[in-house]
Amino acid sequence: MGMREIAKIAGVSSATVSRVIHGSNLVKPDTAEHVRRIIAEMDFFPDNNASSLKSGRSSIYGVIIPDITNPFFPEFVKSFENIVVESNQELLVANTDLYATRIQQSIRRMLMRKVDGVALLASEVETEPIESLIKNRTPLVTMDRRKVGPGLSDVAVNCSEGMEQAIRYLKEQGHRKIAYIGGRTGITISDHRLASFKQALKNASIPLRTEFIRVGDYRIAGGEFAMAELLALQDKPTAILTANDLTAMGSLRAIREGGYSVPGDFSVIGFDDIEMSDIVSPALTTLRLSRPDLAKTFFHALERANEGTGEMGRQYSVKTTLVIRNSTARAKRSAERR
Amino acid sequence: MGMREIAKIAGVSSATVSRVIHGSNLVKPDTAEHVRRIIAEMDFFPDNNASSLKSGRSSIYGVIIPDITNPFFPEFVKSFENIVVESNQELLVANTDLYATRIQQSIRRMLMRKVDGVALLASEVETEPIESLIKNRTPLVTMDRRKVGPGLSDVAVNCSEGMEQAIRYLKEQGHRKIAYIGGRTGITISDHRLASFKQALKNASIPLRTEFIRVGDYRIAGGEFAMAELLALQDKPTAILTANDLTAMGSLRAIREGGYSVPGDFSVIGFDDIEMSDIVSPALTTLRLSRPDLAKTFFHALERANEGTGEMGRQYSVKTTLVIRNSTARAKRSAERR
């Protein structure tokens, strides 16, 4: 069952059928209507592979994420998929499981499918795989790499504003000893968040203590481990900022295990505002990074790149806002007792 | 850059290049090696659309899930993707967001891409969309629909065994008043779980109380609401089984909100064993449904259907096992006091 047969039944040419399917206005309404009826009757649908072969475009966007097990990403994918499907396109999702090598594989596979663009949210990325995308003139939009080029755009997560808010808020609550549990260094996304944290401290005239800077892995286990280290300190912090909510949840866990309470003994602030944040106990104060906004921005950047081909990419930015829940409170006069 | 050009450079025909790429053993090793080198040098990769068009197969499997926000599904997708990518195929994931209408859309889109098979984990499924798959001879494997046919297989979740275990365990712990929070009725998956629960109670000679049977929605909110109803009962249960872990977490929440404790006042058992189960507090006792096993079974069923085309589908089954953590304990002499 191909367009040819539909054409025969309808008494038109396959070109007309194609036009009808694509809603061309060069077809007489009557004819179009007639053809549409036949299509419906025969329950016909076109072969996408053939169109892609012909046109070189596939109406597929690729998304590469590092860890589908981190709720932030499914939530992003969901938002993104809604937008993409809305415009009759499709999503090819690849999860790299945090292996940098799998990024290359994924990109390669997407290139073979002639995707119309790639949203790359896995930040542990080397330059090589990106080049193959550029070379094949496939638009790429990255997250928080802060580099643009021809066909290469970036969506930065503007955390400095949020961090400022968070630090200011903590300061108002009487906190002066503020720790940070980040992600592996060397990854731009981690570096930027840490830098924003330091800057925010500075702006608030709060001294930075190196022993208060710890490294996690964006997962619960990492947050738990890093928090345990913090708890082992003689002079403990009274508040902890984290690079993402999972890290914050790990901290919560370590604090509980250590026999302390949140927000009684420690205030904890997450990052992302995944759905779970509102559900754990205590509900997490966090810096919200809106998934719908992020998805919209990625989509927009991709669309744009697809119109003006070869055009220079842009630097986009989405911001974060502080959402106050129950994991933060006034600092105790002395959190060190006990 | 197509096979033609590679062929020219290598001084062979495009047919030979194609053979080399597919590892055909009809090519002289020397020639093959030579061609491979050129391919690597030129960084060539074939156009999948062209192959699919020619062969009618795409090396893509489709997966349709109801709610990407429920960690069970990302965890399944991850396992499934690993297997699929291993065998040089790909995954097209569609999330229906619990809208039955989106299942049809998804299937249609997959049909247009000529997927080699569809794994359908969204259970709220009518017969119509399935038929279009069958008609197009695209293998389909469903979860817990318990119906098979030509090109249609099913993977049943054998929960009866697990339920028996759970009830037996609770009975040993002194529980006699056991409630169940399930999913919307009418969905086979919900019906089966409920039926297994009832059967298990019967086998353990524990009376079934209708007011102890509640309906959730496989999400935290539903579990919370249903548990609140249970708490409002004069004569409360002492243990609660749930249709999935999210429901169980909702119960935990309602119990905490109600001023009770787990497992002090109530024992709670989940279903699935999502990663979070081990992380919430208290860690959840649950019936584990192994994602890797489930993924393997789906893949196997799909592969099988793809070999013997038009063959009759099979009924597969994966089992569940009780994982005991901290949300269950001995029943109090009287849980009703207070």
Add this chain to the structure above:
DNA sequence: GTGAAAGCGCTAACAA
């Protein structure tokens, strides 16, 4: 072992 050639189903430029 290797090459020539005929399409797979669709699109788009051109013709009518």
Add this chain to the structure above:
DNA sequence: TTGTTAGCGCTTTCAC
């Protein structure tokens, strides 16, 4: 407004 036609890049007989 509609039809004709030439491929898109690959696979796969069939012939050598």
